[in-house]
Amino acid sequence: MESASALRPLDESLLRELPQLSLRIAPLREPVSSRTLSVPSPLEPNASGTRDSNNISNSSSNNGKIPANAKASLPTVTEFLNAARIRKTELSADSQSNVECPPRPILPAFVNLRALEKFPFSSSFDDDALQGPRKRRRRDPQADSFSEHLQLPIPQAQKEQRPPPFGPFAILNGLNEPPPNAALLPPIEAGSNISQLLTKPSGGDAGVDPGTLVSAQAAVLDSQPAERRDTRLEETLRTSLNVDEDDDRNDNDESVESTNPVDPDEIPLAVREAEIPKSSKALLPPPREDVPLSPKTRGRSRKNLRKWSEEETTTLLRGVIKCGIGNWTAILAQPELEFNQRTASNLKDSASDPNEAAKQLHATLANTLLKAKAEGSDETPGKIQLSHIMPSNQGFEPKSGAGSPTRNPQNPSISSTVSSTPDANPGSSSITQLQSPSSGNSTPALSSKSRTTLASLGISEPHVAKTKRRSRRPFTTAEDEALLKGYAVHGFQWTLIQQDSRLNLSHRKATDLRDRFRTKFPHAYRDGGSVSGKALTNQNQSQELTTGASTPRPHPVNTEQSPSKTYAMTPTSTPATTPRNSVPRRSHAATPSQSNFAQIDPALLPPPPQGFLEHSMYLPPAASGVLSFSLDDGSGAGASSAVETPWEDNTLAPMIWDELT
DNA sequence: ATAGGGATATAC
DNA sequence: GTATATCCCTAT
Numbered sequence: 228m229e230s231a232s233a234l235r236p237l238d239e240s241l242l243r244e245l246p247q248l249s250l251r252i253a254p255l256r257e258p259v260s261s262r263t264l265s266v267p268s269p270l271e272p273n274a275s276g277t278r279d280s281n282n283i284s285n286s287s288s289n290n291g292k293i294p295a296n297a298k299a300s301l302p303t304v305t306e307f308l309n310a311a312r313i314r315k316t317e318l319s320a321d322s323q324s325n326v327e328c329p330p331r332p333i334l335p336a337f338v339n340l341r342a343l344e345k346f347p348f349s350s351s352f353d354d355d356a357l358q359g360p361r362k363r364r365r366r367d368p369q370a371d372s373f374s375e376h377l378q379l380p381i382p383q384a385q386k387e388q389r390p391p392p393f394g395p396f397a398i399l400n401g402l403n404e405p406p407p408n409a410a411l412l413p414p415i416e417a418g419s420n421i422s423q424l425l426t427k428p429s430g431g432d433a434g435v436d437p438g439t440l441v442s443a444q445a446a447v448l449d450s451q452p453a454e455r456r457d458t459r460l461e462e463t464l465r466t467s468l469n470v471d472e473d474d475d476r477n478d479n480d481e482s483v484e485s486t487n488p489v490d491p492d493e494i495p496l497a498v499r500e501a502e503i504p505k506s507s508k509a510l511l512p513p514p515r516e517d518v519p520l521s522p523k524t525r526g527r528s529r530k531n532l533r534k535w536s537e538e539e540t541t542t543l544l545r546g547v548i549k550c551g552i553g554n555w556t557a558i559l560a561q562p563e564l565e566f567n568q569r570t571a572s573n574l575k576d577s578a579s580d581p582n583e584a585a586k587q588l589h590a591t592l593a594n595t596l597l598k599a600k601a602e603g604s605d606e607t608p609g610k611i612q613l614s615h616i617m618p619s620n621q622g623f624e625p626k627s628g629a630g631s632p633t634r635n636p637q638n639p640s641i642s643s644t645v646s647s648t649p650d651a652n653p654g655s656s657s658i659t660q661l662q663s664p665s666s667g668n669s670t671p672a673l674s675s676k677s678r679t680t681l682a683s684l685g686i687s688e689p690h691v692a693k694t695k696r697r698s699r700r701p702f703t704t705a706e707d708e709a710l711l712k713g714y715a716v717h718g719f720q721w722t723l724i725q726q727d728s729r730l731n732l733s734h735r736k737a738t739d740l741r742d743r744f745r746t747k748f749p750h751a752y753r754d755g756g757s758v759s760g761k762a763l764t765n766q767n768q769s770q771e772l773t774t775g776a777s778t779p780r781p782h783p784v785n786t787e788q789s790p791s792k793t794y795a796m797t798p799t800s801t802p803a804t805t806p807r808n809s810v811p812r813r814s815h816a817a818t819p820s821q822s823n824f825a826q827i828d829p830a831l832l833p834p835p836p837q838g839f840l841e842h843s844m845y846l847p848p849a850a851s852g853v854l855s856f857s858l859d860d861g862s863g864a865g866a867s868s869a870v871e872t873p874w875e876d877n878t879l880a881p882m883i884w885d886e887l888t
Numbered sequence: 889a890t891a892g893g894g895a896t897a898t899a900c
Numbered sequence: 901g902t903a904t905a906t907c908c909c910t911a912t
Contacts, residue, residue, distance in 0.1 A: 420896055699906055722889060739906070741890070746905060 539566055702743050706732060710740055710747075719755075 326517045535543070542565060556571045566573075702710075709732050713724030721737035721744075724730060732740060 697907060
């Protein structure tokens with residue numbers, strides 16, 4: 228293992244260089260050829276063993292011994308090709324090459340099927356090919372997206388943690404509490420320093436910050452009457468902050484509010500907070516002059532401490548449900564949600580510190596959110612938020628999309644929550660999700676109680692519910708083919724298949740792939756056997772996989788290119804190689820390669836590698852030559868011809884690795 | 889990470 | 901209502 232890993236780099240480098248070398252010097256090629264040869268022959272580890280032991284190849288040694296590692300060490304397809312080419316050239320030049328590689332004969336045979344599947348060959352090649360580009364992107368869209376989007380969850384902890392944006396602000400908040408003594412508020416004289424400061428920053432004291440001012444004010448007086456002080460303060464603030472509005476405001480709050488054209492959201496929080504909502508007025512003694520105002524300076528007077536009515540709380544809850552916790556601004560922006568001049572900050576505060584009346588609601592909300600978070604981990608919070616808000620916005624795919632949006636042309640749904648790509652997907656996945664409510668299970672996650680509560684609130688369905696289950700997306704023919712290919716290469720390693728960039732199955736979850744394979748090729752899945760061509764064909768047309776297994780075709784005819792291909796891949800191993808079916812599929816997982824393919828019918832298997840590759844179509848004749856070489860040089864030309872014939876019948880379409888290269 | 893099995897959605 | 905595919909959760 229270790230050696231293998233270590234060696235590999237060398238091998239690669241060698242390979243790269245080889246072509247040159249080989250061209251130049253005949254003798255040199257040997258190492259290469261030998262290497263290639265050694266690699267593939269997993270069929271008979273023992274046989275290879277002789278080779279392995281020595282110099283030649285690291286890779287070879289690997290094969291026999293360690294499957295897993297072997298992969299890494301094994302030559303990649305590219306390498307093979309290169310080697311093949313080289314060799315080919317050499318061959319043409321002289322026959323010696325043949326002599327040199329003893330093992331070759333073996334190679335061809337196993338190369339075909341198995342190679343793809345388990346062998347280092349296949350695996351290695353995958354790795355190489357894949358690794359570069361695909362880098363094992365951990366698809367975890369969920370986690371990422373979730374974390375990103377999810378703003379709320381953890382309600383209290385997070386909230387508490389959040390540091391106040393500003394120092395001053397914090398201070399102001401502190402001031403919210405009614406001063407123990409009214410007198411504490413500093414009177415603000417028009418001419419006072421403070422006012423000056425406010426109005427004219429440039430003034431002497433300009434350097435002072437609001438917080439300082441506030442504290443200073445507070446410190447300052449006791450003597451003055453609260454009202455007065457408020458008034459003054461307000462005026463001062465107003466002057467400094469809202470010059471234009473002075474006229475209007477003087478009279479009363481309402482006028483201010485009603486007249487104020489400015490979008491609430493746009494107004495600085497501090498300012499808005501300062502303003503007194505209509506509802507709140509009732510609660511608070513209306514100061515006459517005071518129109519609330521100032522933001523920074525004055526913190527919020529008692530006026531601002533407006534209690535949250537039940538209605539508001541409910542509204543908040545709804546907003547949270549719709550938009551998600553933490554999206555206070557978004558909630559405020561909801562047209563249907565009216566708050567009494569609450570600011571985003573207010574919403575946040577309320578959420579974290581609900582009054583008694585609303586506690587229950589909050590509790591419910593919290594529960595709901597938590598559940599949603601827990602349950603819908605795969606979903607992005609953002610999605611949750613938006614799903615309901617925008618009626619137009621229908622479906623979205625939670626996770627799969629996030630991971631690899633670009634790859635699958637077929638999945639438009641992937642789109643972000645924002646975008647509305649409801650039906651972009653032919654599969655209609657998006658649509659299906661929305662439907663969920665009807666089925667009745669749509670909101671399994673929520674407890675009945677929660678639901679009831681929500682219902683009472685007028686919230687028919689929490690967005691959460693919708694997102695819960697991904698929309699159903701039937702597997703397409705292309706996907707099935709890719710799956711088969713993936714199976715051929717990776718065996719039961721669904722994750723690898725899923726991550727294999729060549730297969731473009733990233734939009735599916737590994738489990739999805741497994742499920743599909745399980746349903747489509749039950750026999751193969753159970754027995755770890757091969758997938759009969761028939762299965763594929765079936766699947767293309769309709770599925771008969773279930774039965775399909777029963778009718779295996781000895782030689783599936785394959786039409787490679789057409790969508791409906793028959794894959795003859797049966798992972799079977801050559802008879803010699805492996806014990807067959809006995810191996811439970813599990814083996815696949817652990818050592819997918821061998822068990823799977825090996826087990827399958829020998830009849831199918833035998834295809835020579837060359838044929839196989841060539842067959843795969845992608846390779847041009849020349850390429851085939853190369854391959855043949857790579858696969859089994861020795862047999863070389865002669866073999867190739869022989870090989871081709873049989874193979875063609877059996878199609879291993881799946882194995883098209885041209886992509887790999 | 890994969891296998892097994894349950895739940896749900898969809899098609900017939 | 902049944903059959904099936906797909907999705908999902910849980911155990912290992």
